[in-house]
Amino acid sequence: MSNGINTIERVRSIIKRSSNIVFLGGAGVSTESNIPDFKSNKGLFQQGRSVEEIVSSSFFKKYPEEFYSFYRKHLIHENAQPNLAHQSLARLEQQGKIKAIITQNIDGLHQHAGSHIVLELHGSVHRNFCIDCDMFYGLDKILNNEETIPRCEQCEGIIKPDVVLYEERLDEDILDSAVDFISKAEILIVGGTSLSVYPAAGLIEYYRGDYFILINKAPTPYDSMANYVIHDHIGKVMSKLV
Template sequence: MGRTITDAREAAAELARRFEGARSAVFFGGAGVSTASGIPDFRSADGLYHQRFKYPPETMLGHDFFVAHTEEFYDFYRERMICLDARPNRAHEKLAELEATGHLAAVVTQNIDGLHQAAGSRTVYELHGSVHRNVCRRCGATYSAEWVMATEGVPRCERCGGLVKPDVVLYGEQLDERVLLASVRAIAAADLLVIGGTSLVVYPAAGLVDYFEGNEMVVVNRDPTPADARADLVCACDIAAAFDF
């Protein structure tokens, strides 16, 4: 393992230097990127997996539960998965700035909140989809998160009456092959990979970092990750503060 930094200001200075020197940097992020925007993660002490519900969250976010308990799925989905009041934090904003100035090639994210795009990022590969796309399973019509929030019970397509499903990857479903391949290509071509706000325990998404063959890997995460051992730099601090440069 390379150097470990716990001071956010020092981490910000190091990140700025490494992005400046990179030719094709990629950011791979998870739920921790959005916690500063008020969106809870899953596995931390205050995360969804530690809160009490009628069913475990990982059950309610499964394909089988969606099929068998569609109305209950949507009750949970509206209450916990759609956060329309959330705004991009400094990490989202800086990543968009880095892309605009040619210092970041792509963002690969496990998040479904759309905050990278809201901050201005253009090349964003959403491994697990987005709450902002909801698709009729019969005719393919698409609906916004705002539209879903305005419905009650099981949302039905206004065109054909078909069931509307969030364009998010539920447990038991496969990742979108086009998004997956584009993410692999971006990571494989990168000379700098910055991994941020993720515990790297959700597969197959976490396995994508294994395609990195570039010069420098940086991990920005409060808690240890499986990638720390091979990282050139570990920033064990708040990610929004680390990107405040």
């Protein structure tokens, strides 16, 4: 493990020589775009209910109006813009270095920055489907809706965001693809995540290379496994690595 003044220069040199990099990112990537990490906000409650309860599959089915009240207020940030981390990763993809971005975030900012190969483990606020007929709707349908509960124009069914709620499983195809990219990567960069949420954190176990680079403001349970550790803001660091 390396963590010091010269670490960024060494990592930059490694990145410069590679064309097979995979990035795994968490909420810390988006907080620098002023999107709060609601999972770490222990004081975030609504009418005495916890975040985990409100953003759960059973709560959505039983209380869709309350779900959407919380969802629109806390999980949709339509005015957020890509930050230095998103922009730097998009440049690395343009240079033919990044093979895939695997994200736990649902805001779509990687695509907004120009990245194309993005695996969204927890879905996206930009995709929404009718639970009855599967008709697709964009984010505008959720935001610009006269009704509290958005309903399908085709069958009047309730529209559900394509995000993974508590009690729901991650998409197996996306997980398999993430495992494939990571297992074949020469360089694995993990950034903006405490690596405490599974199964996302467990994806690191599939990496077989020699350049596991970990960038996070605070220590993680995987620091001792990394070849290079940088405790700093992900945007600041990534902008120096491109």
